[in-house]
Amino acid sequence: MSDIRVGIVGLGRLGKTHAINLAENVPGAKLVAACSYVEEELEYAKRELGVTETYISYEEMVESPNLDAVCIVSPSGYHPEQIRLAMEKGLHVFSEKPIGLDIEDIKRTMEVIHAHPDQVFQLGFMRRYDESYQYAKKMVDEGTLGELTVIRCYGIDPSSGMEGFVKFARSSNSGGLFSDMSIHDIDLVRWFSKKEVSRVWAMGKNAAYPELDDLNELETGAAMMQLDDKTMAILVAGRNAAHGYHVETELIGTKGMLRVAAAPEKNLVTIFDENGVVRPTSQNFPERFKDAFVNEMREFISCIKEKRQPEVGAIDGLQSTRVAIACQQSVEANQIVEVEY
Ligand code: NAI
Structure with missing residues (x-):
């Protein structure tokens, strides 16, 4: 072909x-x-x-x-x-x-x-094509962790990306922290649990970059979510990680728990010097998800050639955006918001 x-x-x-x-x-x-x-x-x-x-x-x-x-x-x-x-x-x-x-x-x-x-x-949603997330997903699907009770997600951009972000948010509406950043974590919560989010309680704070107020953006946000089977999810999203690009996920189940990228390690190098014992960290999304970006695009082209649809489609976009919008509404109203379906 x-x-x-x-x-x-x-x-x-x-x-x-x-x-x-x-x-x-x-x-x-x-x-x-x-x-x-x-x-x-x-x-x-x-x-x-x-x-x-x-x-x-x-x-x-x-x-x-x-x-x-x-x-x-x-x-x-x-x-x-x-x-x-x-x-x-x-x-x-x-x-x-x-x-x-x-x-x-x-x-x-x-x-x-x-x-x-x-x-x-x-x-x-390239995280679904990351080797570590695929490994974790297989364990969850095989029941190794038992029934999921809590999913905790961190998605924090590096402080070094702030200038680029401000430019991005000035030129066009990002959708806010939850639609722009947490959307990946919301997708992971749905993907791992196979459940939908029922209600959310979210909040935010601009401490290091109060100028984000003028853009109607948040530097850091957090959300507590309840899924339709009472599984809990906790999200932390931000734009100000001093050490690099911090994407971390924890799954707690009745038989065990696992973490993906507990520290955002760049590679297998450990440096021993006057700073102590140091592990270099991933600095940005193209670095951390380099292979996932390639894998998702290979899947797209394979789907076209093999005349099939990929696993991640429009419904995942709709449902995750519903939740992200509910988080934003929760911040603004300072109250728990039921997700509308
Ligand atoms: P950017 O602001 O760096 O680049 C935007 C690009 O779009 C520029 O080349 C600009 O010339 C072009 N453009 C803008 N309006 C256009 C129009 N109407 N017609 C044609 N071209 C137009 O934006 P960035 O950060 O690359 O983000 C782009 C999208 O990628 C966003 O939707 C963002 O949410 C998403 N994104 C996803 C990430 C992920 O982890 N999967 C990471 C970063 C961004």
Whole structure:
């Protein structure tokens, strides 16, 4: 079968990683087109990645007769409309998380996705394609931990990413801390437990970066959640981890517990010097989830070739966004919020 020809929209903090993977690390994929508002990014794609078509307008890119699929890595508020446009043009779609920021908009998008069952749709919950998370998932599914009682998740961006984040949040609505960051943890909670979240109580604080108040963003947030079988989940999300990119998950069950990345270790090196015994840490998402980003894109291309749908789809986007929105409402109302289904 000939290569799947992909056009990418967005070549920013994450888009560049997906573009490199599609051009170099995903057998059977060919990155032929790129769309961005930033001229230097398009020049880079032509020069370094061999892209032959560049666009400032996404609407024009999806008109190209040379595409089989699109990879959407634009700011979150654009995802639903860009998904719909591509689906209606007969293209397969990989979209970054979150699937959207507004429930009605997401529902409209799901209708379009469902109207094109022969086209693949995959959502970018890449943690499901990380080796450690897959190992943990297998243990949970095999019953090694017994029945789950508590799931604890940390997702904290590095302090060094603050400047980039402020730029991102100024140029476009991120959806807030829970839709932007905790969405991955909410997906993990649903994935591991196979349950939906019933109610949430969330709060937040801007201590180190009070200027985030002006952007209506939180530096650190926490949420307590109850699932529909009374399993508990605790989320901590933030943008200010001094030591690096801290993504940690703990699962507590009736027969045992496990932790994924209790410390965000970069590799197997331990340094013994005047600072004591030091373990280097992962500094950002492209580093920590390098293989997961490749694996998810390989899965997308395999699904197209094998005419099947991936495990992670639009419904996971809808349900996780419902929970993230409930967390945001809980912060604003300072009360427990029932998740609306
Ligand atoms: P960014 O702000 O660094 O880059 C945005 C890119 O989109 C730029 O290339 C810009 O030119 C382009 N763009 C903006 N509006 C556009 C439009 N209307 N049409 C065409 N191009 C447009 O953003 P970043 O951080 O790369 O985030 C992009 C998406 O990826 C977001 O939805 C974010 O939630 C998601 N993301 C996911 C991560 C993960 O862990 N899976 C990590 C980081 C981001």
